[in-house]
Amino acid sequence: MCESEITGIQRLGEKRPRNDSPPDSPQIDDDGFTTVVRRSPKRLARSFSNNPSSPILGESNDYFEVCITSKNILPKQIALAKLLRSENFDNILRIKFKSPYRVLIQLRSKREAERLMSCTKLENLGYRCQMTNELNLSYGLLRDFDLDADLKELTETLKCEYEIVSLKRLKRLDTVDGWTECESVRICFRSTTLPPFVKGYGCRFKVEPYVEAPEFTHRAHTNIG
Numbered sequence: 183m184c185e186s187e188i189t190g191i192q193r194l195g196e197k198r199p200r201n202d203s204p205p206d207s208p209q210i211d212d213d214g215f216t217t218v219v220r221r222s223p224k225r226l227a228r229s230f231s232n233n234p235s236s237p238i239l240g241e242s243n244d245y246f247e248v249c250i251t252s253k254n255i256l257p258k259q260i261a262l263a264k265l266l267r268s269e270n271f272d273n274i275l276r277i278k279f280k281s282p283y284r285v286l287i288q289l290r291s292k293r294e295a296e297r298l299m300s301c302t303k304l305e306n307l308g309y310r311c312q313m314t315n316e317l318n319l320s321y322g323l324l325r326d327f328d329l330d331a332d333l334k335e336l337t338e339t340l341k342c343e344y345e346i347v348s349l350k351r352l353k354r355l356d357t358v359d360g361w362t363e364c365e366s367v368r369i370c371f372r373s374t375t376l377p378p379f380v381k382g383y384g385c386r387f388k389v390e391p392y393v394e395a396p397e398f399t400h401r402a403h404t405n406i407g
Contacts, residue, residue, distance in 0.1 A: 248298050249285075249313070250304070256309075262277060318373065319372060322371065323367070323392045324366065324387055
């Protein structure tokens with residue numbers, strides 16, 4: 183075996199010295215080739231706002247977050263963004279999917295968040311919108327409330343062990359007139375527990391669980407009233 187072959191075998195057994203150079207610096211191997219190692223670029227959340235100078239999400243916690251849920255699979259991110267844009271929601275900071283049935287929408291202002299929660303288009307699609315800091319709410323159903331009953335008066339009159347946040351009269355599908363108001367009212371409590379009844383006008387009114395239909399919300403109320 184010649185001297186050059188012995189030297190080559192010794193080199194194979196040697197460990198290469200640890201390279202403590204910065205990740206972006208070039209490295210020269212034993213064969214004379216230069217290898218440049220780069221870090222993978224960090225992905226930043228893009229804003230859906232029309233303002234190109236708007237801050238990237240994550241630099242500030244000054245936003246309002248709405249959780250949208252559905253019993254059907256929600257549209258993909260781009261399709262959902264187009265849907266929201268068609269409803270004139272231009273100040274969306276981020277769309278973050280938690281599952282195919284649940285997505286978080288982050289907006290710049292509380293006003294936009296409240297407008298999103300009351301969006302008729304989303305309601306007709308069967309989407310339930312709720313502020314993430316209000317996920318301790320529960321919803322019940324009150325039946326046989328007169329159509330001419332004032333909901334504001336009812337909100338102030340009805341009492342129970344939990345705070346009553348809001349009342350909303352539901353609709354049912356009529357084959358002649360389309361969607362019409364019915365005598366059932368959705369009641370919202372600031373509690374994760376649903377009370378069995380509420381009191382008002384010297385009477386007790388039974389509170390039933392409120393369940394949304396898979397396809398869209400109003401269909402749950404077709405046989406109500």
